[in-house]
Amino acid sequence: MYRIVKKRALTSNIKMFEIEAPAVATKARPGNFVILRLHEKGERIPITLSDADPEGGTISIIFAEVGKSSAQLGALEEGDRVLNLAGPLGNPARIEKYGRVLGVGGGVFVGAFLYQIRALKEAGNRITAVVGARSPEHLILVDEVRAAADETYIATDDGEVGQAGLWFLEGLLQERRFDHVFTLGPTSMQRDVSEMTGPLGIPTTVNLFPIMVDGMGMCGACRVTVGGETKFACVDGPDFDGHRVDFEELISRMRVYNPQEKLAMVLYDKVM
Amino acid sequence: MAARAPQVKMPKQPAEERIHNFEEVARGYTEQLAIEEALRCLTCPNPQCLKGCPVDIDIPAFIALIKEKRFDEAIKKIKEKNALPAICGRVCPQESQCQKFCVLGIRGDPVAIGRLERFVADWELEKGVEAPPSPAPKGGRVAVVGAGPAGLTAAAELARLGHRVEIFEALHTAGGVLMYGIPQFRLPKEIVQAEVDYVGKLGVAMHLDSMVGRIHTISDLFDLGFDAAFIGSGAGLPQFLHLPGENLNGIYSANEFLIRTNLMKAYRFPEYDTPINVGNVVAVIGGGNVAMDSARSALRLGASEVYIVYRRGMEELPARVEEVENAEEEGVRFMFLTNPIRFIGDEHNRVTQIECIRMELGEPDESGRRRPIPVEGSEFKMDVDTVVVAIGQSPNPIIQRTTPGLETTRWNTIVVDEETGRTSIEGVYAGGDIVSGAATVISAMGAGKRAAVAIHEHIMGKKR
Numbered sequence: 032m033y034r035i036v037k038k039r040a041l042t043s044n045i046k047m048f049e050i051e052a053p054a055v056a057t058k059a060r061p062g063n064f065v066i067l068r069l070h071e072k073g074e075r076i077p078i079t080l081s082d083a084d085p086e087g088g089t090i091s092i093i094f095a096e097v098g099k100s101s102a103q104l105g106a107l108e109e110g111d112r113v114l115n116l117a118g119p120l121g122n123p124a125r126i127e128k129y130g131r132v133l134g135v136g137g138g139v140f141v142g143a144f145l146y147q148i149r150a151l152k153e154a155g156n157r158i159t160a161v162v163g164a165r166s167p168e169h170l171i172l173v174d175e176v177r178a179a180a181d182e183t184y185i186a187t188d189d190g191e192v193g194q195a196g197l198w199f200l201e202g203l204l205q206e207r208r209f210d211h212v213f214t215l216g217p218t219s220m221q222r223d224v225s226e227m228t229g230p231l232g233i234p235t236t237v238n239l240f241p242i243m244v245d246g247m248g249m250c251g252a253c254r255v256t257v258g259g260e261t262k263f264a265c266v267d268g269p270d271f272d273g274h275r276v277d278f279e280e281l282i283s284r285m286r287v288y289n290p291q292e293k294l295a296m297v298l299y300d301k302v303m
Numbered sequence: 304m305a306a307r308a309p310q311v312k313m314p315k316q317p318a319e320e321r322i323h324n325f326e327e328v329a330r331g332y333t334e335q336l337a338i339e340e341a342l343r344c345l346t347c348p349n350p351q352c353l354k355g356c357p358v359d360i361d362i363p364a365f366i367a368l369i370k371e372k373r374f375d376e377a378i379k380k381i382k383e384k385n386a387l388p389a390i391c392g393r394v395c396p397q398e399s400q401c402q403k404f405c406v407l408g409i410r411g412d413p414v415a416i417g418r419l420e421r422f423v424a425d426w427e428l429e430k431g432v433e434a435p436p437s438p439a440p441k442g443g444r445v446a447v448v449g450a451g452p453a454g455l456t457a458a459a460e461l462a463r464l465g466h467r468v469e470i471f472e473a474l475h476t477a478g479g480v481l482m483y484g485i486p487q488f489r490l491p492k493e494i495v496q497a498e499v500d501y502v503g504k505l506g507v508a509m510h511l512d513s514m515v516g517r518i519h520t521i522s523d524l525f526d527l528g529f530d531a532a533f534i535g536s537g538a539g540l541p542q543f544l545h546l547p548g549e550n551l552n553g554i555y556s557a558n559e560f561l562i563r564t565n566l567m568k569a570y571r572f573p574e575y576d577t578p579i580n581v582g583n584v585v586a587v588i589g590g591g592n593v594a595m596d597s598a599r600s601a602l603r604l605g606a607s608e609v610y611i612v613y614r615r616g617m618e619e620l621p622a623r624v625e626e627v628e629n630a631e632e633e634g635v636r637f638m639f640l641t642n643p644i645r646f647i648g649d650e651h652n653r654v655t656q657i658e659c660i661r662m663e664l665g666e667p668d669e670s671g672r673r674r675p676i677p678v679e680g681s682e683f684k685m686d687v688d689t690v691v692v693a694i695g696q697s698p699n700p701i702i703q704r705t706t707p708g709l710e711t712t713r714w715n716t717i718v719v720d721e722e723t724g725r726t727s728i729e730g731v732y733a734g735g736d737i738v739s740g741a742a743t744v745i746s747a748m749g750a751g752k753r754a755a756v757a758i759h760e761h762i763m764g765k766k767r
Binding site for chain 2: 254
């Protein structure tokens with residue numbers, strides 16, 4: 032059992048947990064994920080790590096309450112325990128000195144994004160960060176990103192705060208010469224950024240999170256087509272070359288259980 | 304000599320009932336049936352059955368004890384050699400092991416050794432399992448990677464020899480393929496858990512959620528103070544056909560289909576959280592035990608038509624005869640000499656059809672089986688809702704990738720000394736599917752056992 036030592040609400044439906052998992056915390060790196068299971072009937076829930084504290088023996092996760100399992104997770108309080116926590120899984124992100132780096136993080140993934148910015152900064156990169164969200168109330172960790180990156184842009188879909196959408200990136204990418212781009216966020220956002228950087232030939236790393244069951248290379252649910260080859264996001268990724276990913280296939284694969292997820296949520300709401 | 308009585312049949316759930324539930328198909332012998340079957344054993348002075356047991360169970364001795372109704376002693380006799388008898392009694396291919404050599408088999412049915420093993424194991428589980436007295440400590444500390452058949456056996460054996468053993472299991476449950484792969488209706492998970500618990504009672508500690516290669520590397524284990532490590536990480540990586548359209552939605556690896564069903568209990572969705580999509584028409588590609596398990600699971604999950612699509616013929620099916628018969632009884636349909644060539648989907652990227660080609664058998668290939676050759680112009684399409692690809696599993700690559708100096712083959716299996724399971728790294732041993740490629744539960748157990756003996760000798764040698 033893994034104890035929740037800290038809980039923080041970042042928005043109305045985004046929560047941050049610090050969970051006691053000393054062995055995982057020692058090995059965790061940016062880009063890794065963990066798999067949680069809450070109870071005996073629970074599913075295996077993959078969540079990208081937002082941070083790890085090897086001294087304190089804790090890891091951090093940030094998640095949005097969008098379905099039954101994440102709502103159940105969000106209902107836990109400090110001192111409560113999750114039944115299972117396996118990790119760190121997946122290959123860590125490649126942290127090296129690229130030079131000028133543009134990072135685009137979106138939605139609930141801004142936590143994992145920040146974890147990576149800090150590591151890239153430490154490796155000597157100059158970092159331009161873009162933090163995106165659907166609307167201002169969904170923005171998270173903006174101040175933290177500002178403190179970690181060399182410059183920071185905010186973007187919301189409706190443009191109420193910061194830039195309207197990511198189209199301003201077209202200009203930014205023309206103006207500046209970035210050596211490397213990385214994205215962590217909703218799949219459609221990662222696709223859009225990859226489509227912008229592709230013609231400019233800027234190496235772009237995306238962090239994919241398809242449906243997974245074991246997260247350890249066993250089931251193949253997370254297969255993605257990269258450069259015409261099938262890869263498993265859990266053991267071959269989750270970072271891939273964004274210019275080679277078949278995003279349309281990936282997005283359709285991520286929707287396969289939408290009807291079941293809705294049903295589970297309806298039943299869960301009835302009980303609550 | 305009077306004609307010998309035929310083998311005593313084991314009661315089974317009728318096919319028309321069992322396709323609607325996940326309960327065990329074969330119900331096991333009653334006391335009376337077990338004794339009746341045991342009495343068929345000739346207690347040969349030179350028993351041949353022994354040759355066929357990879358873990359060296361004293362078969363005639365335990366059967367003799369059943370004849371005398373001394374079930375308690377019978378199970379103890381088995382457990383001298385095998386810590387997982389309720390599992391082996393169910394899933395060992397006895398027809399190609401112990402029972403193959405039984406002299407009664409020459410002119411009739413061999414003794415049903417597996418069913419007798421199962422009977423006494425179940426008898427003991429029902430009454431409550433006692434751990435044997437702890438052995439004198441020998442001072443060794445051994446890390447076992449993977450709580451599947453190889454790892455559990457190695458761990459049990461080492462614990463019985465007096466070493467401190469800790470198992471590192473990647474999943475949230477111990478048992479490996481016994482939990483995630485073999486379905487409930489063939490091997491109830493409660494039985495697996497009971498035998499896993501028995502290994503715990505022998506003093507073995509279990510670390511779940513701990514994927515070696517990620518959380519600790521093999522070399523970390525030595526830093527943590529272990530004297531030796533046994534790798535039994537199995538063949539968990541599913542193979543695909545690499546055909547166009549294979550990533551369409553609705554196409555599962557058998558591993559995913561079975562993990563969702565067995566390990567995550569998707570057949571009880573939404574009570575359990577993990578869903579599965581089955582649809583009406585399911586095609587399972589492949590002809591092994593995993594294909595049969597997938598097909599029979601699909602029926603129970605509510606599919607109305609389930610097909611096994613296999614490129615060779617009935618004769619060449621690698622699955623156990625018993626499993627093929629069970630599948631046939633339950634209404635699984637077989638399409639022999641048929642091979643998929645591509646998958647066709649709709650606008651939502653969902654599979655709707657498989658294009659197949661008919662095959663004919665040519666000359667034998669390296670495996671000794673006749674090679675299937677496509678019949679030109681015989682392409683046809685079949686409508687499907689779901690496809691399960693059950694063409695085999697490869698070794699899980701994580702440990703090989705994260706252990707410098709560990710010698711592997713081009714199939715990514717670990718190279719070992721056959722007798723001892725010793726790898727290219729001192730103190731590191733391996734066995735089971737990670738060495739052999741996907742094989743049987745009992746062969747993995749045999750390898751675990753041999754490695755345990757070698758590890759014991761290695762540790763005792765170092766301490767001397």
